[in-house]
Amino acid sequence: MINKKNTTKFQEKIYKILKKVPSGKVTTYGILAKQAGVPKASRAVGNALNVNPYAPDVPCHRVVRSDGTIGGFASGTKNKTRILKTEGILIKNGKVIDFNNFLYKF
DNA sequence: GTGTTGACCACAG
DNA sequence: GCTGTGGCCAACA
Numbered sequence: 001m002i003n004k005k006n007t008t009k010f011q012e013k014i015y016k017i018l019k020k021v022p023s024g025k026v027t028t029y030g031i032l033a034k035q036a037g038v039p040k041a042s043r044a045v046g047n048a049l050n051v052n053p054y055a056p057d058v059p060c061h062r063v064v065r066s067d068g069t070i071g072g073f074a075s076g077t078k079n080k081t082r083i084l085k086t087e088g089i090l091i092k093n094g095k096v097i098d099f100n101n102f103l104y105k106f
Numbered sequence: 107g108t109g110t111t112g113a114c115c116a117c118a119g
Numbered sequence: 120g121c122t123g124t125g126g127c128c129a130a131c132a
Contacts, residue, residue, distance in 0.1 A: 038128065047128085060113080072112090077113090110130105117124085118125105
């Protein structure tokens with residue numbers, strides 16, 4: 001269980017799901033929202049990750065857009081790309097290579 | 107309760 | 120390939 005902070009139920013749901021994603025894999029905002037029970041809340045998911053009070057616990061850098069593009073990151077997309085590379089995910093020109101292959105299907 | 111904003115998504119041109 | 124538009128949801132003023 002996660003320590004309670006200034007978070008809403010929706011956010012906690014997102015974090016809980018995101019924690020299920022193993023290293024070397026990535027997920028998308030849309031899928032994450034779908035697992036949360038609201039498939040169309042992709043924007044809300046991004047909003048929740050932006051707050052991300054559980055930064056080290058929740059690998060928000062493993063979340064990318066449906067096209068495989070990086071999308072955004074609170075610490076900068078440049079840093080996010082670097083982390084993903086460290087995870088073993090190849091990134092080119094701001095997009096994930098073989099994104100579908102690295103995509104974690106719940 | 108209303109309006110604005112955002113790390114989005116899909117479609118049309 | 121990119122831009123514009125409409126739509127979805129949650130959080131905040």
